[in-house]
Amino acid sequence: MLPTPAKQFLMQTQYISHTIWKRIKHSGTFHVNGVPVNAAQTVIRGGDCITYDIVRESAITPEDIPLSICYEDPYLLIANKPAGQLVHPTTKESTGTLGNAVLAHFAAHGEHHAYHPVHRLDRATSGLVLIAKVPQVQDKLTARKNGKKLFHREYLAIVSGGISPSTGTIDAPIARALPSIILRKVAAEGKSAITHYETQRAGKNHALLRLALETGRTHQIRVHLAHLGHPILGDSLYGGAMNEIKRQALHAYRLHFTHPMTNELIDIIAPIPSDMKQVLSSPDF
Incomplete structure (x- = not known):
């Protein structure tokens, strides 16, 4: 590859947004081939090894509670949230949420990610929630094409x-x-x-x-x-x-999209929960 400024390289290959680039630039953690460098003044060449850390300390406490995972890879996790559970902690309810469960799962597997839900579900709505492990994947998935x-x-x-x-x-x-x-x-x-x-x-x-x-x-x-x-x-x-x-x-019950990092088609279905099944088996149906 031709020598490329670090900012351009990361935006083109890692889908880094301007906001995330600013965090990288000021993080003091940007290294090339193990040597700390000024990210804004660095040019990347073929064969270079780049490392940086932009994970922010999370205010969410990991909690070992049940978590139903329907899909997971190095970039994404898709969970099947039960009815009655919040997607994200609030000031009045900081435990028992999907966020607490996901961070505990990351910690148990030695992964250091913040919690980046790509969308929300109401507490009483059950089903699939898409969670990015890194902010650039969240940014990519929440972007819009033709509106x-x-x-x-x-x-x-x-x-x-x-x-x-x-x-x-x-x-x-x-x-x-x-x-x-x-x-x-x-x-x-x-x-x-x-x-x-x-x-x-x-x-x-x-x-x-x-x-x-x-x-x-x-x-x-x-x-x-x-x-x-x-x-x-x-x-x-x-x-x-x-x-x-x-x-x-x-x-x-269903999430489908093209994976922003691998271009793979992801299509996940969560079975209808028991309380809705019970209604469907009633005389009204």
């Missing part, structure tokens, strides 16, 4: 009634339902939100839907389905019936 994210999520939901038409697209902007800081609503002044749906099973009083997100607004699926008059079962916040399941019957 769309580079990874694709699909969900299963059990709703009241049967939607007509059985397959379609919900294109309705979503805004905060003030003065609440939690509730969202469909409103003209909101941000663009697009959800695609397809009926998988139609029962007497309920339907099982498969849904794909084109955008990722807070509570998007829950708000869109409630707006159509078909709230998700168990979703008390948006009018879902609570008699058959005690949490929203929403499961992030």
Whole structure:
């Protein structure tokens, strides 16, 4: 390879963002062939060995709690989160989260990574969460091409009634339902939100839907389905019936994307959880 400035080399080969480059440049850990150098003034040549450390001290405490891993490689981890678990600790709830479990898993395997969830799930939503092990992979996956994210999520939901038409697209902007800081609503002044749906099973009083997100607004699926008059079962916040399941019957069952480092197609499916299976085996289906 031709001699290349370190910044250019890392951005082109390791997908380093400008923000991460600044962290590397000021970290004092940049070495070439074992020798500490000034990253901003360094030129990389073929055969050089580059090392640096940009892992920040995490405020999340590793905790040895159950963790269901569906996929893992040196760059990514995909976990199947149970309903009732937070994705990330909060000031009021700092333990028992997916983040605590993932950091304990890293530590148990001698890996030193921060916690970089690429997206979130509500506490009561079960299913797949994509976690980057290094920030440049998180940056790559959260980037957009032609306005769309580079990874694709699909969900299963059990709703009241049967939607007509059985397959379609919900294109309705979503805004905060003030003065609440939690509730969202469909409103003209909101941000663009697009959800695609397809009926998988139609029962007497309920339907099982498969849904794909084109955008990722807070509570998007829950708000869109409630707006159509078909709230998700168990979703008390948006009018879902609570008699058959005690949490929203929403499961992030599939993630598929092109791996940002290997270009491999990753396609992971998490089986539908037992509480939703129980509803599907009821007389309503």
